[in-house]
Amino acid sequence: xxxxxxxxxxxxxxxxxxxxxxxxxxxxxxxxSSVVEAGQAVLAGGGSALxxxxxxxxxxxxxxxxNAGKGAVFTHQGTHELDACVMDGRGCDAGAVAGVSRVRNxxxxxRAVLEQSPHVMFACEGAEKFAAAHGLEMVEPDFFFTQxxxxxxxxxxxxxxxxxxxxxxxAALHGDPIDPDRKFGTVGxxxxxxxxxxxxxxxxxxxxxxxxxxxxDTPIVGAGCYANNxxxxxxxxxxxxxxxxxxxxxxxxxxxxxxxxxxQQATDKVVMxxxxxxxxxxxxxxxxxxxxxxxxFNSEGMYRxxxxxxxAPSVGIYR
Ligand code: ASP
Numbered sequence: 617x618x619x620x621x622x623x624x625x626x627x628x629x630x631x632x633x634x635x636x637x638x639x640x641x642x643x644x645x646x647x648x649s650s651v652v653e654a655g656q657a658v659l660a661g662g663g664s665a666l667x668x669x670x671x672x673x674x675x676x677x678x679x680x681x682x683n684a685g686k687g688a689v690f691t692h693q694g695t696h697e698l699d700a701c702v703m704d705g706r707g708c709d710a711g712a713v714a715g716v717s718r719v720r721n722x723x724x725x726x727r728a729v730l731e732q733s734p735h736v737m738f739a740c741e742g743a744e745k746f747a748a749a750h751g752l753e754m755v756e757p758d759f760f761f762t763q764x765x766x767x768x769x770x771x772x773x774x775x776x777x778x779x780x781x782x783x784x785x786x787a788a789l790h791g792d793p794i795d796p797d798r799k800f801g802t803v804g805x806x807x808x809x810x811x812x813x814x815x816x817x818x819x820x821x822x823x824x825x826x827x828x829x830x831x832x833d834t835p836i837v838g839a840g841c842y843a844n845n846x847x848x849x850x851x852x853x854x855x856x857x858x859x860x861x862x863x864x865x866x867x868x869x870x871x872x873x874x875x876x877x878x879x880q881q882a883t884d885k886v887v888m889x890x891x892x893x894x895x896x897x898x899x900x901x902x903x904x905x906x907x908x909x910x911x912x913f914n915s916e917g918m919y920r921x922x923x924x925x926x927x928a929p930s931v932g933i934y935r
Pocket of ligand 1: 822
């Protein structure tokens with residue numbers, strides 16, 4: 617059996633070539649490495665894949681560099697609406713929340729739904745009430761405010777209004793390796809534990825300037841998140857609507873289960889063929905029941921990392 621392994625992503629998008637800032641790049645690499653290490657530590661201590669992905673995504677939510685939890689993007693209306701899902705490959709149990717504004721860590725709310733409710737998804741106020749009733753930390757909506765995301769909303773709105781803005785110029789303000797105005801910053805994790813169990817978790821603020829009430833692929837089982845011990849665990853990032861229309865995370869599993877494709881073949885087909893045919897952009901991370909991993913993306917870059925227990929974390933940003 618394979619060594620336990622965790623893989624994570626922090627969103628996909630276009631590289632801001634004009635604006636590469638070595639210091640900012642280092643921050644991303646550092647953040648990704650430390651989250652992989654935290655996931656490896658859970659697995660090395662005998663923790664479950666479910667615990668490892670929950671903890672990795674919680675840490676990514678806490679990191680303002682990524683569009684989930686603190687650092688989430690703004691809706692068109694200037695609010696935050698967060699989505700998250702977690703799935704346990706053991707029995708294909710899942711929990712999800714959508715459109716929450718007051719739960720500090722949406723992934724923990726999703727986990728509470730998985731473990732403490734007969735339902736799979738709660739949305740908006742009902743989800744917040746559920747989270748509060750189950751003892752999760754609640755915050756004021758302005759907890760999620762960051763100046764960078766606020767500026768990003770204004771740039772997006774200005775562009776929508778045909779006031780042209782140079783994206784690279786905007787990226788140069790911050791020097792992020794992946795242009796913050798052209799990236800999907802969802803976070804996610806997939807893992808295989810020592811007992812051979814798979815799990816996946818995905819969390820997001822959605823897409824900058826989205827209409828209030830819009831829900832993407834992230835909290836939808838089979839679209840943005842999927843785990844099944846018989847096949848694979850998958851977490852996606854990118855244009856959510858196409859991942860929903862393509863049922864992309866489940867599609868990887870189905871191609872493996874019914875068409876006998878390998879992990880590599882299935883993920884390539886979904887990301888490099890099927891998503892592109894739907895006009896979709898982004899990528900996914902996946903680990904199969906043998907411990908093989910795949911981290912394909914059809915955008916210019918994707919913040920990503922992985923680590924088998926006992927190995928040094930490996931992280932990447934560009935192709
Ligand atoms: N897929 C997410 C959504 O559509 C966005 C992202 O990946 O950043 O909400």
